[in-house]
Amino acid sequence: MTMMQESLFEATETRQEPQSQEAAATGELDSLRPTILECRKCRLATTRRSVVFGEGDPHAGLMVIGEAPGADEDAQGRPFVGRSGQLLDKILLSVGFERGDVYIANIIKCRPPENRNPMPDEVEFCKPWLMKQIEIIKPKILLLLGRVAANTILENNLSMSAMRGRIIRWKEYDCVVTYHPAALLRNPNWKRPCWEDMKMLRAHYDKLFPNE
Numbered sequence: 001m002t003m004m005q006e007s008l009f010e011a012t013e014t015r016q017e018p019q020s021q022e023a024a025a026t027g028e029l030d031s032l033r034p035t036i037l038e039c040r041k042c043r044l045a046t047t048r049r050s051v052v053f054g055e056g057d058p059h060a061g062l063m064v065i066g067e068a069p070g071a072d073e074d075a076q077g078r079p080f081v082g083r084s085g086q087l088l089d090k091i092l093l094s095v096g097f098e099r100g101d102v103y104i105a106n107i108i109k110c111r112p113p114e115n116r117n118p119m120p121d122e123v124e125f126c127k128p129w130l131m132k133q134i135e136i137i138k139p140k141i142l143l144l145l146g147r148v149a150a151n152t153i154l155e156n157n158l159s160m161s162a163m164r165g166r167i168i169r170w171k172e173y174d175c176v177v178t179y180h181p182a183a184l185l186r187n188p189n190w191k192r193p194c195w196e197d198m199k200m201l202r203a204h205y206d207k208l209f210p211n212e
Contacts, residue, residue, distance in 0.1 A: 146180030
């Protein structure tokens with residue numbers, strides 16, 4: 001075999017590796033889905049219409065994590081599909097991400113009644129499902145939307161102002177904290193700092209993935 005032929009075969013193998021990894025991640029998520037959809041560990045199972053599993057690229061470098069499903073998400077069984085979801089799509093697109101480029105999930109997978117904050121025991125029961133999804137997807141960056149998501153993942157009680165504006169290392173993941181789209185709809189003045197957070201995230205992403 002000539003040196004050129006060796007190089008061609010090596011290049012082919014390198015291109016195939018990410019595809020096999022993505023297929024493996026897809027398979028693991030598909031295997032996890034039925035168990036989560038049948039979960040009845042907390043009181044939210046009695047009031048939900050849907051379990052909102054999550055969706056997106058199973059091999060994404062960026063994973064977006066919100067707080068909990070709202071009414072639209074509960075009705076459709078998909079994360080971030082209401083007004084907040086439309087704004088999230090615009091926020092991602094503003095720094096060059098299509099919705100399908102990332103993976104989107106929530107701290108808890110069932111809607112709390114009246115969109116109240118998740119109770120501690122609800123988070124305790126549901127958090128392992130999210131941790132398993134993170135383990136399968138293996139993103140490099142987590143975008144944490146809102147204080148509930150950030151406090152839960154980072155295991156702290158800090159304010160938004162104390163967590164925003166910097167890259168926070170948590171385990172093997174780099175985390176960026178910014179405002180939840182629902183908060184931006186209520187407080188448009190926060191859109192500018194959110195934009196600054198997203199520019200920081202994009203710059204960091206480009207350092208980690210220079211060829212994308």
